[in-house]
Amino acid sequence: MQNSKCGCTAGSKAETSKAETSFHPADFSALKFENGLIPAIVQDADSKEVLMFAFMNEEALKLTLDTKIAHYWSRSRQSLWKKGETSGHFQRVEQIYFDCDADALLLTVKQTGGACHNGYKSCFYRTIDGAVVGEKVFDEKDVY
């Protein structure tokens, strides 16, 4: 979100009661992809812990909506990225939200294992002054 008035153009209020049964939006063309990408914040559906931050392109979002398994766009590899493909640590998506400016997404997920390559539940396992505060949930050497 930026400090501008909100656009509030994406989605359709007519579908308010279908969140559970109809996961796929009628139209997400109103979402603002910047250079083909939209930021995605990923939050544990139960603990509410923020797990990671990534980007999606339209294909990743479509695949996520169709399969309910989180897909992203890897900017470092420049390729579609099914989270958990290597590690088995998939993310089952419970819900997707978009923000007032329609330029950021929030996914709530059921995370298998941990979200972080370093073996932590969340990628945000360190405070700004260097304290390691996150929960280590697997040994990354066994997985990657």
Added chain:
Amino acid sequence: MQNSKCGCTAGSKAETSKAETSFHPADFSALKFENGLIPAIVQDADSKEVLMFAFMNEEALKLTLDTKIAHYWSRSRQSLWKKGETSGHFQRVEQIYFDCDADALLLTVKQTGGACHNGYKSCFYRTIDGAVVGEKVFDEKDVY
């Protein structure tokens, strides 16, 4: 976070016990700013609700660390943005985390009023299929 091995270069483990007393990091030069900006996820410190998504430049991060009031960089206005300057809806920062790749921040905050210009507690008040599910906490016409 991207699907690469994590850098884990920012911060200093020597300071692990100073999170509460010494909020300012010894060095955040290891943080990866892209075109001068780093994404910042903002989460309510109590409810764990994700409130908004914004960007910081180095100055915004320094001001946030120094004042414990969240500052961002408004890309739309191309200027420093002290959140709440117009609305009074400031964010008192409790903690700042950085992710494994050191290219994203997570702030936990005490939010005065609501984070969203549209009067909602969180900017993520709609699901992808258009359902409005967020909590309206103020009338934006009274504030802006």
